[in-house]
Amino acid sequence: MTDVTDVTDVLAPPAPGTGLDELPDLHRSPDAAGHGPQDGHAGHGHDEHGPTGILKWLTSTDHKVIGMSYMITSIVMFYFAGIMALFIRLQLSSPHSSLLTFGQYNELFTMHGSLMLYLFAGPFAFGGLANYVVPLQIGAPDMAFPRLNALSYWLYLTGSITMMMGFGVAGGAASFGWVAYAPLSSATSSPGIGGDVWIMALVLTGFSAIFTGVNLVATIFYLRAPGMTMFRMPIFTWNMLVTGILILIAFPVLTSGLIMLFCDRHFGTHIFTVGGCHLVTGAVTQTCGSPLLWQNLFWFFGHPEVYILALPFFGIVTEVLPVFSRKPVFGYKGMVFATMAIAALSTGVWAHHMFTTGAVLLPFFSFLSLLIAVPTGIKFFNWIGTMWHGQLIFTTPMLFSIGFLLAFLMGGVTGIMLASPPIDFATHDTYFVVAHFHQVLVGTAVFAGFAGFYYWYPKMFGRLLNDTLGKWHFWLLFVGFWVTFMPQYVVGLKGMPRRVASYPSNLGWQSYNVVSTIGAFIIAFSFGIMLWNLWAAWRKPVPAGDNPWDAHTLEWFTTSPPPHHNYTHLPPIRSERPTWDYNHPDSVAVPHGLAAEAAHRARQKEPVA
Amino acid sequence: MVGTALLLAGCKVPNFGEYPGATTQGKTENHLWQLFFIAGLVVGGFVLLLILWAVFRYRRKSEEMPKQTQYHTLMEITYTVVPILIVVGLFVFTVLAENNVDATPPDPGATITVHAFQWGWEFEYPGGPGSGCANPGSPTANQNDCVKVIGQTTQNPTMVIPTGTEVQINLNSLDVLHGFYVPQFNFSRYASPGYTTSFDFNALHTGDFRGQCTQLCGLYHSLMFFNVKAVTQSKFATWLHAQQALVKSHPSSVPKLPSGVSTGSSTNSSSNNQGGDLYGD
Amino acid sequence: MRVEAIILLFLGVFFGIVGIVYWFWSYEDAGTAMLVGTSALGFLPGSYYMFWHRRMGHRVEDRTDASIAEGAGDINSFPGSSIWPFVLGMGAFLTLLSLVFGIWLILPGISLILSAAIGVTAESRRGGHV
């Protein structure tokens, strides 16, 4: 690997695509001057006079420190939620287990779901990885609003603490499921402050997410390095931009819904509960307040949320696959448009979670839901196209990404089934759905999420993780994953509802559940190995170097870990692979079109080693 | 109708783990399921093979730099257009099946009003001629004249229905959301407070079917079972007449909702007994 | 700014259309309101960015041929560190908890929020460190 110490434009390789996508030199208006993080910061890029120790952590506004705090907190939440899942699975390994009471069981799956979705998957992606990686990928010195970024983290942390406080309060934690359906979540049906604590936790983390969304969008719009046009941004950054916009669409709806729910619980309103005012029309007394309204609001947030949890992870996979195939991402523009299409469609499908209410417009929601399969399919084929004719290197992140492809394929196919209302009628709220959403969510948040973790770990810590242990982690997770969730499809089709703490013993459901529980423990074991790996890397550091994977994007150009304001020098940015272009001046991407390809072939006459 | 014919051609196809459907509606759903399953198998299998091929065929064999291909316009158009066609096809079959499953034709052979509550079910049938309950669930029905079956948690109520005719169910809840689910009918529907939803069953044969609540409804959600007993139409008529006579002669025999459950769906109330495991074992 | 603006305007158009179709098909008010709101969320910033694009043309980060050196100069002042986000976060935390555990918590909560507001303003005036 080229070790770059000093880069100037003079050293730069011939710009790929010269003469193809060059714009005429537009005159630069004075307003635009002064954009560009580079030299302006080289002189005072180090925060040497800043505080140290715990105070450093409390006061840091560096996106890298904040990103890392996010990541550590969210992984801790993941382990907590995982332990809860083990208890749930143990309870279900026999039909009438007395391990947990019904009440405890309801608390556990509610908290498991809430932790996994609100406190792990999302924050890990857009608070952790994106916070760390996006400014680096676009050559920015920090996020656009560093103090707001820090505030996001503190709201997230206090929100997480608030959520966990549920277990300590009288009456126990919230037990109305992660969707808090009204009127079960009302004060009459769920008294006790567990529910209130849950609401406040989500208000805090909701604001945290909104601030992060603002920050991501502003950073990507305003802080790109010169030459880093929108259509040269790495796909991960693109996906985080779209995720940021989705956050801004979805989270305000959740937060306002939660505030209304809190009013229902404490201030006597009846927004989501039937009751309160009585409209007398003729002889009929109608009542106000609508449980359906909660479902509409919740899922208007909830379905985009599902994609807020998916797009970042699609982005990770789109970074990892090309690097370890040693090729550019196939169909870059198609990838970008597919991301936008998924995001746009995902905001119009919320009521596919409400098919069985008998009160929604079935064809509208089912058509838009089915349509999401198209851009998702485009992504799949692009991922496969990226690997096609490549030289695949099966490092740990690559294995996790392939695991994602297989897991998400299965979850996606069953998702298409569920988008068809009659099939949803037959399977809604059964273990079929539990299996479906776990295959999707574990595929994204766990397989792709930890692909990103293994991929960027060397950049963050300047150390390598042990690849053998990483592979053990992957293979155990992979086996455990299928063992856990495949039997759930079967038992779901046999009619086992979700969220049950016990089930009849004469229906032959137990064997499937036992297998599923065994699988869950295999998954747990695999994450034990990850801890071991982290510990080993901490005890015996193996230096990573700046660019251990021979990767493509800008973040691999700077040191590992990067300096305070990220870059002292930048290579010229002439494609979405500036680092690769710099290191492999003769292996530029084959651009669009046949003529361009012929020109490329002529240039390729002399192959490089 | 073309769709139905095509679907019927799938009769000999396996059920892929699902129930064949004990009602006409459930059967239609099952055919749709078969179609989606096969489509999923074909498309998913194809993509799976591509992935596996890429993974095994293109693992690194040399240091040679692979060609840096980035676009292939024709290919990209193909894999945009073909999925759109597949999806539109699936949507058409979905709508056909949905219209069948969701239809509630007038003049059903029987009408049953179902109230779900924490944690049990109430099934209401009309009272006999002359009683104040011809149409249970309507505001004018005299509840004391209706034929009712009520059961909660450990004693599962049984809903008796006739076969070979449309049975209309009018469903709502007296407190929180519940889910009315009969696995062998391949059907479920939320029971919600605030509005009543209607759907039809047309049982294909006699038999006993288990039903269960699917929507989380609090502490004893796991125990909200019921049974559906499908009998011939004459048996059903005999049973209903006997019940109606019983209501007339012994009004006190009409079962009552447990205390704490409100009878109207206008308010939320519930007993919040924080008990433990009902099984006690 | 052009691509950025177009993305947002596209959002506005798309949700406008979906919202209209949804309304005339279902007459369901909650969903329609949210779709229209989303449409506005696209149009408002989208037209703002389009306005700025018209005024300032292509910035260095919008030009495919821009060299790194062209971007030289200070972009922004980035605070190296600040205690106030933490203080504000704790203030928000206590304030929200006061609604659950007792209204007295609002006193420390609001005071933390206020001191953070004052602190961060003063810090910005000074220019922060780094």
Ligand code: HEM
């Ligand atoms: C890694 C291993 C995992 C195991 C073994 C596991 C297991 C379970 C189990 C047993 C349930 C309860 C099902 C029920 O009673 O209905 C559940 C529910 C749930 N899980 Fe997981 N889970 C895992 C990972 C995840 C991940 C990664 C996510 C999300 C990112 C997730 C999200 C959820 C959600 C949303 C629910 C539903 C909670 C509710 O019903 O309110 N799980 N999981």
Ligand SMILES: [Cu+2]
């Ligand atoms: Cu959804």
Ligand SMILES: [Cu+2]
């Ligand atoms: Cu229930």
